[in-house]
Amino acid sequence: MIKRILKKTLWQKPLFLKRQLKKAKQLQGGIKLQGFKSLSNATPVQTLPVPPQLIIPLKQHIGEAAKPIVNVGSQVYKGQIIAEPNGYISSPVHASSSGVVAAIEARPIPHASHIRETCIVIHTDGKDQWHPSVQSMPKPLALSAEDLRRRIREAGIAGLGGAVFPSAVKLKPTSEIGTLIINGVECEPYITCDDVLMRYHADAIIQGALLLARIVRPRKIVVAIEDNKPQACQSITNAINRFKAAGVTAANTIHAAQVPEIFPAGGEKQLIKVLTGKEVPSGSLPYELGIVCLNVGTTAAIYDALYLGQPLVSRIMTVTGEGLDAPGNYRVSLGTPIHYVLAHAGFARQQNAEVIMGGPMMGVAIADHAAPVVKATNCLLIKNTRQIRQPAASMPCIRCGQCATVCPIRLLPQQLYWHARSKAFEKLANYHIDDCIECGCCQVVCPAKLPLVHYFRFAKSEIKARGRERKKADVSRLRNEARCVRLEKIRIEQEERKARRKAIRKQVKPPDTNPDQSMPVSSNASSSEGVIPEAQTEESPPLVKHEDQAKTMVR
DSSP: OHHHHHTTOGGGSOTTHHHHHHSOOOOSSOBOOOOOGGGTSSSOOEEOOOOSEEEEESOOSSSSOOEEOOOTTOEEOBTOEEEEOOSSSOOOEEOSSSEEEEEEEEEEOSOTTOOEEEEEEEEEOSOOOBOTTOOOOSOGGGSOHHHHHHHHHHTTOBOTTTTOOBHHHHTOOSSOOOEEEEEEOOOSTTOOHHHHHHHHOHHHHHHHHHHHHHHHOOSEEEEEEETTOHHHHHHHHHHHHHHHHTTOGGGGGEEEEEEOSOBTTTSHHHHHHHHHOOOOOTTOOGGGGTEEEEEHHHHHHHHHHHHSOOOSOEEEEEEEETTOSSOEEEEEETTOBHHHHHHHTTOOOOTTOEEEESOTTTOEEOOOTTSBOOTTOOEEEEEOTTTOOOOOOOOOOOOOOHHHHHOTTOOOHHHHHHHHHTTOHHHHGGGTGGGOOOOOHHHHHOTTOOOHHHHHHHHHHHHHHHHHHHHHHHHHHHHHHHHHHHHHHHHHHHHHHHHHHHHHHHHSOOOOOOGGGGSOOOTTSOTTTOSOOOOOOSSSOOOOOHHHHHHHHHO
16 A cells, blocks of 8 residues: 555546445535425426427537538438538537427527527427437447547437536546446435436436446446445446346446535536545636536436437426426427426416525526426426515625535635625635535625625636636737737848849949940059049930039129
């Protein structure tokens, strides 16, 4: 062990992982919240009918938006690529059902700022017919890791836990991977889509984990589950035992680990800290520590893409709240309008009712219900008038320090608040505001009722905007410097050409055309004059002295 510590390779072999699986560490910071899980996890997953119209945004992931490859009036089929990736960190977009492309235009997307993005609008034909290219694959484990990554990219798989990062990029680490974590920790209240997925589709998750193991070659695979989900934990454990009994050797590396029920234990960095005791440094990524973490929904989608050949055209999402007649978990086609989903869940639009995409802590309010369901839509929460809390009047900060106690990143929210309020954006970098995950724990425990998360979001957006402006200014400066260099080079070349032409004119003189200049000098000429007077011709006028000419002019 001393040699490995000296070589700084201790992270490559998590010696204490097995002990940690029995009793995971407690998350530093965080808060205990009431779950409200029973509203939606009592029934299996239901499949929502395909709506008459699908609105499919071209950007449903982190990175560059996809480029459309279909035209208005084109016939499309379910699973057909309708927009190709535009860059390395990008993802293709597929048709969620069969129909005709009605428009390619800007439409509202699920965002708190009423943003409109380019979308492909499809009028469905009700047949829900798959594209002929969608074919199942009997033995995907026989493919190479590069082929598996390529198929995952072509299927448009992105992180379904909320980050929506293209999975093919995440599955190409540059260092050796020791631990693969399958994240089934659903720490935010009301959301239960991962819970029911683990209950009823545990085999798909384990098979997806084995496919991921084929790609990144980890030594251990950990399926992390909260300790308030005993049915999901039992279902995952039974699936692992079935694969072991069937003689699947790779299944021996899979273990189920229970994580304490505390928010936000489901965050990637927080979960890594709880399971392995390793802390991802600021500005670093988990693969630098030999760890890859994916959501259980993403893992099941990878199984569908590689075994069934089906791209990511639908997802399981939670529709819950006390204002619904039929709360539960639904498999919804991507692009389905939100009002269509709410109508099937028994929602009658009420005055002052609020629809939140996500949970009550990190979700965003959706004002336009015509916005579509996207890959990041894991929950639609309905808060009626009794649940909506009126914002309390803020009071001055009393420096109690409770916000710093519950911060899972171990930041200083009170210092971030003061600098964000005074718009001292240069100082915020020293307090690592970019590491803030906007979980809202500090805002919940603040006795002064300060809107801390709003200040942090404002400051981060301003810093990003200033960074973009600074980048544009740097580009303009570099272009101006390049222009000045180019003009100076042109000036020097012009001067060199002029100098060469002048030198050539000096070297090559024109020939003399006057024959008198070639006559020999007379011997009677005076040697003191030194200059031979030119011979006069009939055409040339007589020479006149300047003095006589001056006297004539005076007269």
